[in-house]
Each structure stands twice: as structure tokens, then as C-alpha cells.
Amino acid sequence: MSWWGFEALLRRTNEWIARPPHGLRLSIMLAAAMLWVLTMMSVSVWLWALTFWHLEVFDGFETAVYFSMVAFTTLGFGDVILPQEWRLLGGLAAANGLMIFGFLTAMLVETLRHTRRRQRGLSAGIEDGL
Template identity: 60%
Template sequence: MIEQLLIGSALILGSVIIATVSWWALEAILIRLHGWSARPPHGPKLVVILSLALFWTLFMMTVSVWVWAVSLFWLDIFITLEASVYFALVAFTTLGFGDILLPQEWRLLGGLAAANGLLMFGLLTAILVEILRDTRARQRKFY
């Protein structure tokens, strides 16, 4: 049990650190685009900024799922990488089909993966809202 909790906690911490560093890199890109995004026309530029942020978010979610999947495969919990990716994605999104289950000695990792997914969705949603708010605030100052 302790081993599962330590591994799951390390995976959560790792995925959050990866997402944080990645968003820090996106922020550097967005800072470079400040002047461009504040000038009219605002609509198309807002679409570009939000699309960039959404693709970045999708990439971060994908990386987080792969971190879990590779770890599950490396721990020999699943025989194939495909099964590991499938389980990680289903757990991360809290969909929980139940067609692929963790062995009983590893079942706590399923709950930790779901908790990680919820945490990541919340974190990334908050960042998307902040990017939209910041972009619109800069555009309003230009009027």
C-alpha cells in the first residue's frame, strides 16, 4: 500500500511539475505576443491565442497520460503499452469503463490517476481562463 501511494504521489507531482514548467514556457511565448495581440483586429488574435493555449493544454494532458502509461507498463502492471495508455486515459478522465482493471495489489494507483486527472483538468482550466482574462484586458487597454 505504501509503495502504491509513494509511486502515485510521485507521478502526480511529476505531471504537475511538467505542466507547470510547460505553462511557464507558454507564458514566455504569450509575453512576446502581448503587443501583437493587443492591436486590432482583436477577434482573430483572440482566436489564435486561445487556440495556442488549447493545443498546449491538450499536449500537457497527453504528456501526463503518457507519464502514467509508461510508468504502469514499466512496473509490469499491464502486458502491453496500449493497455497501459488505455487504462491511464480512462482513469485520468475518470471515465472508468472497467473493462481493464489494475491487479488488486496495484488498485490504489487507479484512484491516484483519477485524482491526478481531476487536478490537471482543474489546473489547466484555471490557466486557460487566466489567459483569456489577461488577453482581453490587454485588448481593452488598446481601445
């Protein structure tokens, strides 16, 4: 599911979101958004791992997944390192992770903002589209 798929889900649930009890519905929407974020992060890490594995950078797939997660989150333990000819990929994975973390954080904030605005709008009798 892409960002547009999640946005379509928000559009379909507009009326449901706006009805009381607001706190419970807000919590459900945020939980759904966080699950979506976790899924997108996982997909991104696995794509990097598949890339490292396909390029035969590491001996095993588990090592490729582990390195991808450590690089993507910019944790950088340093216990697994790239060979010299592939070391630029580690920086690209880290930069990609930073950008995706920022984008997905913005998406969570936008989901919260939209949900709260929609809840206040219906309570006040104001119709507001997404």
C-alpha cells in the first residue's frame, strides 16, 4: 500500500472518523498510520537487503538484512561493514533511511492533523473534504 492508498483509506473513513467518540477513533487512525509506517519502513529495509544480497556484497541474506537495518536506521554498530568497493551504498542506505523517516513522520503528523480537523469540523457542522 502506498501513500496514495493510505490517503484513499482516510477519505473513505471521513464520516466514521468525525463521529464521536473522538478519542477512540483518533487512536484507531493513528494506530493504522503507525502500522502503515512500520510496513513501509520494513519494505524499504528489505529492498536494501535484497539489493545487497543480489550484488553479493555479503555472504548470507541474514547479514544483508541486518546491515540494511543498521544502516537504514543510521545506528551504525560497525560490527558488519561493507567491502571497500561497495561502501558508498552504506551511505546511500543511511541517507535513504533519514529521508524516509522524515517523510513518514510528516505523514503521521498530517494524519493526526487531518483527523482532528475533521472531528472538529463535523462537531461544528462544517463539511470539510480531505
